[in-house]
Amino acid sequence: MPRRFSVLLAEDDDPLRRCLAELLVEQGWSVHAAGSGIEAVELARQHQPDFSLLDLHLPGLSGLEVLRLLSSEGRTLPSIMMSGEASTAETRLAMRRGVFRFLHKPLDLIHLRQSMDLLIQHHFGAGGR
Numbered sequence: 001m002p003r004r005f006s007v008l009l010a011e012d013d014d015p016l017r018r019c020l021a022e023l024l025v026e027q028g029w030s031v032h033a034a035g036s037g038i039e040a041v042e043l044a045r046q047h048q049p050d051f052s053l054l055d056l057h058l059p060g061l062s063g064l065e066v067l068r069l070l071s072s073e074g075r076t077l078p079s080i081m082m083s084g085e086a087s088t089a090e091t092r093l094a095m096r097r098g099v100f101r102f103l104h105k106p107l108d109l110i111h112l113r114q115s116m117d118l119l120i121q122h123h124f125g126a127g128g129r
Contacts, residue, residue: 003124004029004030005030005120005124006029006031006048006049006050007024007029007030007031007032007049007050007051008032008034008040008043008049008051009031009032009033009034010033010035010036010037010039010040010052010055010058010063010066011034011053011082012057012059013055014035017035018033020033020053020107023109024053027113030049032044032046032047032049035059036058036060036061037058037059037060037061037062037063037065037066038060040054040058040061040063040066041061041066041069041070044066044070044075044077045070045073045075049077050123051077051078051080051100051116051119051123052066052067052079052080053079053082053116054066054067054080054081054082055082055083056082056083056086056090056094057083063079063081063083064093064094064097064099067079067098067099068097078100078119078122078123079098079099079100080099080100080101080102080103080112080115080116080119081094081099081101081102081103082102082103082104082105082107083102083104084104084105086102086104100115100118100119100122100123101115101119103115
């Protein structure tokens with residue numbers, strides 16, 4: 001039986017967050033959904049997710065600030081970051097800071113799924129899923 005992964009989803013657009021959460025649950029993942037950076041940090045602390053899907057521009061704390069804060073607490077969280085408004089500099093900064101993939105909105109759901117599968121293979125081994 002494949003491992004059931006836990007995903008932290010942080011997206012401030014309510015309809016998109018609900019849609020992504022539904023899709024992830026349909027894939028068999030446990031989803032902890034947040035609408036702000038502060039809520040994302042709280043959920044990460046409570047649930048210790050395996051990886052995250054983070055919007056770059058969140059209210060309270062940005063996606064990068066969420067990762068930096070968790071890292072300062074000793075928690076490494078493999079992440080796919082997304083944004084509809086990221087500059088080239090922001091995208092490069094995210095990649096330099098260890099974000100696994102950076103996806104631009106509107107999201108291509110096939111590319112999202114491929115990116116998640118690659119993240120799982122990279123961080124949890126080929127047998128992860």
